[in-house]
Structure formats: structure tokens, C-alpha cells
Amino acid sequence: MILGSGCSEVAKTVSLAADLWNIVQVSYSASSPALSNREAYMSFFRTNVADSLYNYARLAIIKHYGWQRVATLHENQEAYSTAVNLFSELLATNGINLTTSESFTVEPGEQIDNLKEKGAWIIFGNFQEVMARKVFCEAYKKKLYGKNYAWFLLGKYSPRWWEVDDNSTSCTSQQIYTALDGYILTDSVPMSLYPDRPTISGHTSAEIAEVFRTRAEQDGLDDGHVTSYASDAYDAMWSIALALDQATKSPNDDSGNAAGPLHEFSYETRETREHFINTLSTLQFEGFSGSVSFTDAGDREGLIEIRQVIDGEETVVGHYSFHGDEQLGSDLNITDIQWPGGSPPKDETTEKIVFSTTPRLYLYVAGGLCAAGVLFASICLLATIILWERSAFYRASPLFLVLGLLGCIGMYVSIFLMGVSSDVIGPENQVLLCTVRSWTMTLSFCLAYGALFAKIYRAHKLLVSKANLWKPGGHFPLMFRSLMSLFLFCVIVLIVWTVWFPIQRDVVSSGNEVR
Known part of the structure; x- marks a missing residue:
């Protein structure tokens, strides 16, 4: 029987050669999984874990x-x-x-x-x-x-x-x-979990470890590093000793083949080798590294x-x-x-999708400011309606004032809608919300800006023509047609956009964060 080698590559070569001479090999640190292949390495055992x-x-x-x-x-x-x-x-x-x-x-x-x-x-x-x-x-x-x-x-x-x-x-x-x-x-x-339990040698693992540490210190070795190999080498030597001892006591193996005394061993006969293999396969004892036994693959x-x-x-x-x-x-x-x-x-x-939305505080502040604007515009609208018949208001075309104020109110509402996100109304209503606020902002702007533009254009024409600014004339129909033309144009554009190019909801990732 051979003790070693510790290196896997060397152990492979030695095992292949040893099998030709009917020699059993026991390694203490060769860990390659390839050595578990029983078809290639028929007589290889190891006391370390593969x-x-x-x-x-x-x-x-x-x-x-x-x-x-x-x-x-x-x-x-x-x-x-x-x-x-x-x-x-x-x-x-x-x-x-x-x-x-x-x-x-x-x-x-x-x-x-x-x-x-x-x-x-x-x-x-x-x-x-x-x-x-x-x-x-x-x-x-x-x-x-x-x-x-x-x-x-x-x-x-x-x-x-x-x-x-x-x-x-x-x-x-x-x-x-x-x-x-x-x-x-x-x-x-590296060492049995039960240091006070007697091993096959009669000594406990703690006693063996103390002897090893003493020898290691004398030789200047690092016992912390060597011990992990030493216990397996110790148990490998005991495995060989027990197999040899069993060979001297058992004249026949389980299959009935004669094993013969050790002094009759020959490199040409396979009986003794098979006896050693069978003995090691069924071997079980308490060693320096713990309980020692082998699988059918010799591991x-x-x-x-x-x-x-x-x-x-x-x-x-x-x-x-x-x-x-x-x-x-x-x-x-x-x-x-x-x-x-x-x-x-x-x-x-x-993966958790977290939507980036407007903070509620910002929405509340913007909503408060928009509400204040709506309130102020509503007061102005109410005053205009109450004072409609007065001469000064009548000459200033109160209808355009009303339309402009309504446009301002719509703009304030659309600003608030711009801050409302899917966490408030739900993702399923996001497309509808986007469509509504687009219509609201566009039409409100048309009313507010259209009324303002019409009044400015009227003033410009009157100043250029040097007409009496306070004298009623035929300017009202032109102003109204201009405003309605702009409003109608915006409505047509919105209808075409909504029907043929509808808004679609798309989720865009702005980055990943690992938590």
C-alpha cells in the first residue's frame, strides 16, 4: 500500500501506475473530483474530503x-x-x-x-x-x-x-x-469536534494535537496551517495500518477469494489488492479528524x-x-x-416600479395659489356682469372681458391639473387626465389671449384711423369673428390630434437602485 501523494495531479499518475502493480493508494490531501472515478482509479482512497x-x-x-x-x-x-x-x-x-x-x-x-x-x-x-x-x-x-x-x-x-x-x-x-x-x-x-473522545490510537484528539503542536514548534512550522493536513495524514496512516492488520487476520474476503498472508503478497496477483479495497470500503473508526469511513468511490x-x-x-x-x-x-x-x-x-x-410624481406639498401649494387666482378672476367676472350696462363697461366690450376672464379661470384650472399625477387618480386614468388638461389649457389660452388680442387690435385700428374711441361702431363683429376663428382653429387642431394622434402612456426608466 502507498501513502500519498498529497497533490492531485501526482496522485492521478501514481494511482494509474499503482493499479498495474496491484497496489492500493491512500492519499491525505488529493482533492480532485476526477479521482472519484472508480473506472479509472480503481484502488484509490483518500482521508481528506474531495x-x-x-x-x-x-x-x-x-x-x-x-x-x-x-x-x-x-x-x-x-x-x-x-x-x-x-x-x-x-x-x-x-x-x-x-x-x-x-x-x-x-x-x-x-x-x-x-x-x-x-x-x-x-x-x-x-x-x-x-x-x-x-x-x-x-x-x-x-x-x-x-x-x-x-x-x-x-x-x-x-x-x-x-x-x-x-x-x-x-x-x-x-x-x-x-x-x-x-x-x-x-x-x-482539521480536528475532531470531540477532542476528549478516544481515537483508534487510544489517545484523544486533544492529546494528539498537543503532540503535533509541540513537534511543529520544534521544527519551526506554522501549526495552524499544517494541522488541516496533519489530521488527514494521521488518519490515512491508521487506515493503512488497520487494512494491513485486517489482512493478517482474515484469510478470505467476502467473495471467498483467498487473500493469503502478507508475506505471500505478489505484485502479479489481484487477490490481496481486492482484499485491501474491500477492507477499506467497510472501514470505520474514530480518527484525529473525526469519524473515518469511505464511500464506494473511495472518498x-x-x-x-x-x-x-x-x-x-x-x-x-x-x-x-x-x-x-x-x-x-x-x-x-x-x-x-x-x-x-x-x-x-x-x-x-x-423589480419594483416607483413612479416619479409631484410631491403632494407642491400640489397643495400650487392648488392654493390657483384657487386664489380663480377666486380673484371670479370676482372680476361677477363685477363685469353686474356693471355690464354701465356706459364705461359697455363701450369697453364687456363680452370680451368675460371671455378673457373665463380663459384665465381655465388656465388656473389647467395649471392645477398639470400637477395632478397618477398616484392621485390612478394609472388607468392617466391618459384621460393628460387629454383633459391639454384641451383645457389650449382652449383657455385661446379665449384669454384671443380676447386680449382682439381688444388690442381694435384699439390699434381706432388709433390708426383717428376715430372716436368711445363712439360705437362696426368693430364688434370683426373682433368677435377674429376670436371665434382662433377658437375654432384650436378646436379643430385638438380634435385631429385626439382622434388621429391620441396620447399614449409610456413608462420610461430613469435608473435602477438596489436596496
């Missing part, structure tokens, strides 16, 4: 918050592409809409633009640490962060990875952190830890227990996620 299994934790989170629209962004590498493809299938199976799936090779700028253009609010990312700095630099520039967004990434990044200065971005570490602050990650549990059925970056530090906010059920037979426990807006973001924008 990247594809994080998809179930992500799906559980999506269902927990009731999201129906999500997006993905991944780097163009086989490990990430395979995991995202499996995630897309899982989303489709569970009725979740994948808004867009973006991929990039070197620079993610265009893909970030696409995410924003397509309204992606819940984003799941699969990319390595170096690319993560580029992604969040672009997210900062394009404002793809804040209370309306939720970013989900894989774990395994180094502590405070955004502070690493590798000259790969044009952003400062603070700008990158501004964009990623509050992001959520899924990772395998670890481990506990997944959900963490969130809060104030620059990763804080545990929940756990997910995977049971291998395609219909999400799982146990999700989320407790302390801190959302920037105080509540989980929406998975899409809610």
Missing part, C-alpha cells in the same frame, strides 16, 4: 436560505472544472437555477463583468489562492461586494492570504479584503466545516455531515453567519 463533496454542503446552504438563483466562477483547471460541472448537475437535480457559470484562465476581469451584468448575487468560486487575489481585486473595482452579495469559496488557503504581496494585482491588500470581507468557505474539519465521508472570514480571521459558523445521499440526506447546522446587511442577501433583484 472537492466535489463540498458541493453538497453548498447545496445545503442554498436550500437553508431559500435561494433559487446562483452563479459559479472557476479557474480553468481540471480539478475546479470537474467540481463545478458536478455542482451544476446537482443544482439542476434540485431545481436551482444556475444564472451563469463563468471560467477564466489568467485574468478574471471579463468574467466579473459578466457576473455583474447577469445579476449574480450568490457566487460560488473554485480557484486557487493566487487567482483569488485577482478575483477579489476585480470584484473591488467592479463593486461586486457588499450587503447584496455572498461569496463562497473552498478552504485550504493560507492564513490572511489576501495580504500576500505577489504583484499579481493592482489592488492593495486592504482593497482586496474590502471585497472579500465576510466571505464563506467550506473545508474539512472520505467526513464532516465539513463552514467558516466565515470575520475581522480578518476565519470563524467557524456551522458544520455539514455528508451521508452519501443524492437527495441530500444530510445534517446542516449553521449558527453564526454575520451578513453585512444584517440579513442574508437576496438571490435576485426584486
Whole structure:
């Protein structure tokens, strides 16, 4: 049996070669979903959680918050592409809409633009640490962060990875952190949740962790970073030991094939290899990282830890227990996620049309002023009617005064109607209101201006002809015809406009605002 390799690409090559020599391989950190393909990697096992299994934790989170629209962004590498493809299938199976799936090779700028253009609010990312700095630099520039967004990434990044200065971005570490602050990650549990529970070795996880920290300090290692791999490596070695121990005790496997003692092992025979595979497939024990067992594909059925970056530090906010059920037979426990807006973001924008209308205060003020004008014009109109028969009024053509005052009253009314909007009378009456105030303003203007023009024109003719201004004459019919001609012309224009070119209601967007 072989322990390793930790790198997925190397593990693939080793597994293909090891199978030719009937050797079983157990890895502690190779996470590529491709290694779950039993047809290609028949004798591969791993004690770390495969990247594809994080998809179930992500799906559980999506269902927990009731999201129906999500997006993905991944780097163009086989490990990430395979995991995202499996995630897309899982989303489709569970009725979740994948808004867009973006991929990039070197620079993610265009893909970030696409995410924003397509309204992606819940984003799941699969990319390595170096690319993560580029992604969040672009997210900062394009404002793809804040209370309306939720970013989900894989774990395994180094502590405070955004502070690493590798000259790969044009952003400062603070700008990158501004964009990623509050992001959520899924990772395998670095240590059993029950530190005082005895493991297969007889020691508790707390005791093993203390030994590890002591050795790490002696060797000058960063225990916070190494521990996430150390527990899986520890359990991988125990898995191999238990399989070897079982091989010495069980002369036959479940199928009845002879396994033979270990000292009779041969690279040419497949019986011992099959025995190891069967033993590991049914193996279950309490390890440093928790309960250890394997799926039929050789993947670890481990506990997944959900963490969130809060104030620059990763804080545990929940756990997910995977049971291998395609219909999400799982146990999700989320407790302390801190959302920037105080509540989980929406998975899409809610379109709400808010009409821009005249403030009621302005309408009331304008209405009061118009009412004052109507009152004053009405008083003048009443006075004109009362004093109609007096010589001074009669010679001044009181009929035109009355028509002019009526036009002024109509203009005041039309000004008030101009301020009345759909929120007062209802959208269904908006077209009728527009038509009425157009007619009112036009005809009122014709009366008011026509009467004034007729009287001015009369005065002009009398002054030019040097006639007696106070002597009644034949000027009245000409004035009346001029006024009625203008009025009739306006009526004809309004009828043609109303019948053949009616007013239509159209909604024009003046911009969007995200709340």
C-alpha cells in the first residue's frame, strides 16, 4: 500500500501506475473530483474530503436560505472544472437555477463583468489562492461586494492570504479584503469536534494535537496551517495500518477469494489488492479528524466545516455531515453567519416600479395659489356682469372681458391639473387626465389671449384711423369673428390630434437602485 501523494495531479499518475502493480493508494490531501472515478482509479482512497463533496454542503446552504438563483466562477483547471460541472448537475437535480457559470484562465476581469451584468448575487468560486487575489481585486473595482452579495469559496488557503504581496494585482491588500470581507468557505474539519473522545490510537484528539503542536514548534512550522493536513495524514496512516492488520487476520474476503498472508503478497496477483479495497470500503473508526469511513468511490465521508472570514480571521459558523445521499440526506447546522446587511442577501433583484410624481406639498401649494387666482378672476367676472350696462363697461366690450376672464379661470384650472399625477387618480386614468388638461389649457389660452388680442387690435385700428374711441361702431363683429376663428382653429387642431394622434402612456426608466 502507498501513502500519498498529497497533490492531485501526482496522485492521478501514481494511482494509474499503482493499479498495474496491484497496489492500493491512500492519499491525505488529493482533492480532485476526477479521482472519484472508480473506472479509472480503481484502488484509490483518500482521508481528506474531495472537492466535489463540498458541493453538497453548498447545496445545503442554498436550500437553508431559500435561494433559487446562483452563479459559479472557476479557474480553468481540471480539478475546479470537474467540481463545478458536478455542482451544476446537482443544482439542476434540485431545481436551482444556475444564472451563469463563468471560467477564466489568467485574468478574471471579463468574467466579473459578466457576473455583474447577469445579476449574480450568490457566487460560488473554485480557484486557487493566487487567482483569488485577482478575483477579489476585480470584484473591488467592479463593486461586486457588499450587503447584496455572498461569496463562497473552498478552504485550504493560507492564513490572511489576501495580504500576500505577489504583484499579481493592482489592488492593495486592504482593497482586496474590502471585497472579500465576510466571505464563506467550506473545508474539512482539521480536528475532531470531540477532542476528549478516544481515537483508534487510544489517545484523544486533544492529546494528539498537543503532540503535533509541540513537534511543529520544534521544527519551526506554522501549526495552524499544517494541522488541516496533519489530521488527514494521521488518519490515512491508521487506515493503512488497520487494512494491513485486517489482512493478517482474515484469510478470505467476502467473495471467498483467498487473500493469503502478507508475506505471500505478489505484485502479479489481484487477490490481496481486492482484499485491501474491500477492507477499506467497510472501514470505520474514530480518527484525529473525526469519524473515518469511505464511500464506494473511495472518498472520505467526513464532516465539513463552514467558516466565515470575520475581522480578518476565519470563524467557524456551522458544520455539514455528508451521508452519501443524492437527495441530500444530510445534517446542516449553521449558527453564526454575520451578513453585512444584517440579513442574508437576496438571490435576485426584486423589480419594483416607483413612479416619479409631484410631491403632494407642491400640489397643495400650487392648488392654493390657483384657487386664489380663480377666486380673484371670479370676482372680476361677477363685477363685469353686474356693471355690464354701465356706459364705461359697455363701450369697453364687456363680452370680451368675460371671455378673457373665463380663459384665465381655465388656465388656473389647467395649471392645477398639470400637477395632478397618477398616484392621485390612478394609472388607468392617466391618459384621460393628460387629454383633459391639454384641451383645457389650449382652449383657455385661446379665449384669454384671443380676447386680449382682439381688444388690442381694435384699439390699434381706432388709433390708426383717428376715430372716436368711445363712439360705437362696426368693430364688434370683426373682433368677435377674429376670436371665434382662433377658437375654432384650436378646436379643430385638438380634435385631429385626439382622434388621429391620441396620447399614449409610456413608462420610461430613469435608473435602477438596489436596496
